[in-house]
Amino acid sequence: MQVIRDDGSLDPNLDPGLSIDQVVALYKAMVRTRVIDDRLNRLQRQGRIAFHVGSLGEEAAIVGSAAALRDRDWIAPCYREVGALLWRGYPLQRYVDHMYGNAGDPVRGRQMPDHTFSREHRYLSVSAPIGTQIPHAVGVAMAAKKRGLDECIGVFFGDGATSSNDFHAAMNFAGVYRAPVLFLCRNNGYAISLPTSEQTAVRTLAEKSAAYRIPATRVDGNDVLAVWKAVRDGVDRAAEGGGPSFIELMTYRMGGHSTSDDPRVYRTEEEVDAWRRADPLLRLRKHIEQRAAWSAELEADWQAVCDAEVRACVRQAESMPASELREVFRDVYAEQPWHLREQEAECLGGPRARDHEEGSS
């Protein structure tokens, strides 16, 4: 499914009818996500943060999905979806603090960068093991159904995750229990170095959902309006008691897998170039410019605003102390047992490593 045609016009039969203000808001969120991404990549190269896993090229799939979910719906992220969290109003400062693992990090310096969460924004916690969040999403959906709540959940994962045990268990349960869950599969062409064509022998990932009797849609994931429409259709189906939907978002990971990766080893520049021309930002920009809602000047202004915002957050994050050392020993259980009390005292009262990061304690 495609809504925004290559020439920037909309397919009148599929146009979901968003106002131009709504469409511009989507565009601005996508640009903001990319500016933040770019800054974080630079910070990692400069050794100021440990790691970053970005969403270059996948902004439409991520922001468009988040926008089509309702505020009360949940999101179970993979690890590239901070654009969805920011769409929901998550403070950028909190995200940047997380990237630094400093005293403002809601994860208390316990997880790698890009492994955050926000209960307030109904955004579950990022976990590195692939696929684990998919059955959680089905459980959240089953709980909502049992409790009579008009809520659903969108769960993000990549093409690689469709090979995991957890994916198949989750799809099967969702099919059996008609859980109000949207499986949002970002088919970005690669799982680190492995192309989707070697990940599975099926021609489309959507085929997998047929085995579990879950209706599937395959959309152009670089077309934010197509993404929005497919996800909103899934939300409507869930709300009407129709159960789960599988949405294959066809997109491309334009950057490396993460800051640790060098994609030149396993794919050609020509391949990446072809996808650069299908950049989701370019496509949407063409459309809003045609509708006289955007211009080169507005673009430059907005990029500058986003850049200044992220730079200010970075300055603030770098002026903060590290997360407190005692946080290492907290939140293992609801109540701290004797052995962790002892170990906390042993560590806090013991000798410090040579390059100890000063906490605020």
Place this chain on the structure above:
Amino acid sequence: MSEMNLVQAIQSGLRNAMREDQDVVLIGEDIGKLGGVFRVTQGLQEEFGADRVLDTPLSETGILGVAIGMALHGLRPVSEIQFADFIYPGFDQLVNEAAKYRYRTASELHVPMVVRTPYGGGIRGGQYHSQSPESLFIHTAGLKVVCPSNPHDAKGLLIQSILDDDPVVFFEPKRVYRALKMEVPDEAYTVPLSEAKIVRPGEHVTCVAWGAMLFEALSAADEVRKQGVDVEVIDLRTLWPLDIDTVVNSVKKTGRFVVVHEAPRTCGFGGELVTLVVERAFLHLEAPPVRVTGFDTPFPLTHEREYLPLAHRIAPALLQTARY
């Protein structure tokens, strides 16, 4: 002989084993074209082809379960699990299948496979790129567990593990991957399993370590030497089956025992080693044995250097034990 780091030495061991035996195959995620996320298998798919170096779909169950099948039918698979933290989807295959096949078939069928996996912290990897789960596999009857600390041992132990007729979980200290180089023979050689090495003889305290923590134990030993404490440092190399004699004889000599590991303390391998030492050398002990370990929490990010049992925590334990 060539100067090799740990990555190069393991790669050299794989290459030797594959050249010598057509039945050795590699199976894992991103190990072919990319050469593995740590580049351990770089160039091997080019040399041996895609039917001997398999870039698999993202499934540890698949990797380990299929490797078992291959091993049952005459191949010698070497699996790579990208990080030890991601071994759990395949845990059932290792613990319930690979480990028990020989027992339940009275040795008529058995599983000669190696599972290579980088483990351990100190690379700013947080909760899921830093774990040290060795004790789970030591606890599982039927699995052998190897953990080299340096390039020379790693190559010889790996080739020996591939030759071994039982399943071997081979933990690679990722913090050491590129940290040191040493002379390593280019040709194949073996280092026997279940032989620990006394890397620094000493009279006053026995300190046992393995993998990346060995170097921390050695640097702590240097530090306390200045205060007159002479530490015997033992690199276990194979964790299970254990070289019990080397450990117990050392403790009988020194009368004091300190064990160091990154894994959390509770039910870590240190607890088992202390028990063995107490059972076999009780009357020789001059001080209570001490464990210097990771804490009983998930592995943290920001404060990983406080969490790890680095030299700053080992040295006081050595002194305390020596002066007890």
